[in-house]
Amino acid sequence: MEVLEPEEWRARAAAYERRVEAWVAPHLARRSRGEAHPVEDFLFTYYGHRPGRLRRWHPGADVLLRGARDLGRDYVDTPEGATLDVAALMDRRGSSVEWIARLLAATASRPAFLGCFGLHEWAMVYRAEEVRHGAWPLRLPGEEIARIVEQRGVRCSHYDAFRFFTPEARPLNALQPTRERQPELEQPGCLHANMDLYKWAYKLSPLVCGELVADCFELARDVRAVDMRASPYDLGRLGYRPIRIETAEGRAEYAAEQRGFAERARPLRRRLLDVCERLMAGAARI
Template sequence: MREYHSTVEVLQPEEWRARAEAHRRRVEAWTAPHLARRERGETHPVEDFLFTYYGHRPAQLRRWHPGAGVVLKGATGFGRDYLDTPEGATLDTAALLERRGASVEWIARLLAATASRPAYLGCFGLHEWAMVYKAARVRHGAWPLRLGGEEIARVVETRGVRCSHFDAFRFFTPEARPLNVLQPARERQPELEQPGCLHANMDLYKWAYKLSPLVSGELVADCFALARDIRAVDMRASPYDLGALGYRPIRIETPEGRAEYAAEQRAFAERARPLRRRLLDACERLLAAAPRT
């Protein structure tokens, strides 16, 4: 017989309903404009990215979860993965961990490895430049480039590329890949990821929603908020010209722009640290209380 041992927190109806509504309102400010643009057939290279690149739908982001080990007093039929108990609804955490325990272990290993390293601040966002280096077509073709192809190539070749993140590297042009100091691969993520990387910190949102509903909706939303801010800087430092959308470029082709980018990296690393810790703590609690026979 499976058992799940965990501290149980009981939320009174007024508390969990208020949290669920606050979460819905917070997330609606992000999802509603995206859905409106989609209805009109419009795209936004910054605001839509988290919905098109990541596999978490707006409806999933809007749904609030209390996380593992929480009873929602008086709730019944709360949804898939929940059990009705005499006190209220609660996640069937044992069943979820039985299905997803290996994923939780992998995420925990990646988070711990990333957190163990110092932040490297010398890449200067050249991953976005490597994605358009000598490219016949670019990913965001609706938006102009700030520089011509020859100047983009000169910047990439002069500065060099030092990208440690596989999910950025895999979008490099074939000509740019040999220029990268590292050759990231999926299986090398725990070995290479570091906390100064904008994409590693943006991916905290991915790990949060992949852990959902075992972690709270608030934690998923906190990670989304960080990823959203990072995406804006990511594109400001790219060779694209998004001035028409109100984004001032970070000209990493200049010393002043590189200093600005490194300062942004440092600030994001500081913001990401407690979120990475919260996710890792959640993983460790879940793994310590995993089902046993």
């Protein structure tokens, strides 16, 4: 059991809250005005972690906060302070921890594939009458988008991207991902697989520390920007320069971004997997 003295855990909590407030406050301000941002709001609207939950720092499993009391249902008070009730949390979430660990380990075991070039976003608007981000214009006419998708094909391994393809685009994909096949297909070069590290971090929360959740959020935020820059949408009014994956230069730029994100994601995936493995080992000893 790691012990954090009051000055240390209070400083960590305050630093964490300042860090995430820079992301949460603008989102809530836009929401109050009825505005939507296709990049900055995505992590709040697509993923299910509410801003209020993201704002709260947790120390993670097996950490005692000396002098703390009454921290909520997930914590137990001791004579020395408060700590997470890991046994109770694992009773409720043990199967989820095991599934996440299996997915993280399988993804980490594979080489990064850098040949998809972000065409999943193009497949989501392929021959569509309405598009998901209808407030923003497309960079190219619909027929040109369709020609590029048909000419290059789609090589998407991520189920949660594939499920948003238009019905006409799904047969054009080299794979037919399903939820059941997710551990079999995900690979570390995929932008969505790396963005999803935020999802696995908050789903493991409060068993992982808040700093790891924030690190995954920060990566996911950067990934989302590249994801939309490589899409067929024109976000120039928001200051996003397009990555023109319809050109050889754009494809090379996209692959370089993928490679960089895979490198940034590797230690985060490992940290999440380490937490899962320690939790499962502790549960097995009980």
